[in-house]
Amino acid sequence: MSFKVKGKIVGSGELAVVEMEKGFIQSVQYSLAGSERITCPDDLWLAPALFDIQVNGFAGVDLNSGRTTPEEMEQVIMKLREKGVALFCPTIITNSFEHMAACFRAIAQACRNSKIAEAIPALHMEGPYISPQEGPRGAHPLQHIRTPSWDEFQRLQECAQGLIGMLTLAPEVDGAIPLVEKVVESGVAVAIGHTAAGVKDIQAAISAGAKCSTHLGNGSHALIPRHDNYIWEQLAADQLWASFIVDGHHLPPSVVKCLVRGKGVSRSILTSDAIAAAGMPPGRYRIGDLEVVVSPELRVERANSTGSGYLAGSALDLVRGVEPGRGYPHGFPESCDLDGDS
């Protein structure tokens, strides 16, 4: 059975009617002259499905459990689709080699199912080669943060059956730059993140082939020098794309506006950094070794550090970060011009 949806196209604001049948788009009609009688809420927007490059878990499923089953992967895929996300990178964070290997093995095994694989362009490895400093390390377990190892990366890539497509690391840690060169040469994108890097380290990472900043503005110290700091340096680097967590908690609206304008919309990536508690009611959740509290406003903090200002991932439905007209924290005001050119 087919049905039609009418709404405004994101970007142009033009009205259009999309005809759907059996889950597929049959036609998009842009000119609504004539007898089109479909009604819809005034604020319905039509947009391509979203691609989230950083998903640690969703809807009660922890992708970092080391035991993710194909059924759980399907559950995450279906729940994300309900929220408008069609593609995503399962993200495995800092842990022991054995645990990270188990996580990659389990997800790669699930991806042998083509229905699962088609939703997952790549896996994202965030850590363990990151800064051990409080602030930059975020919620990554200190005891498992270690120095970069090409040998270890290759072994983890083997466990992932070659599916690791992105590595986030801190360029200032010993051995990071040679690793960036090797990883980039192997065809994997490198992002700078969870870092306390100086200007030289960031420039060295860029020269070695780093292409992105992971959740820029977060995974950082609470206080940093006003001019000479790793946020400005990455923001100013045109060679780097940057992902931003726009959940109303990770970055205040004014900061998002400045960061996205500074980086430029075309180099900015909306990401959720969602954890298993995303898509679930507010409450207390145990995710691996970490106990987190999700507030009614969907702010996620470590249970033993609530109020510290350090977050532990997000409970963001990605689309809520850009929904027009809903008002921050769940979307920008419709009038916010992120290009800053009008």
Ligand SMILES: [Zn+2]
């Ligand atoms: Zn992170």
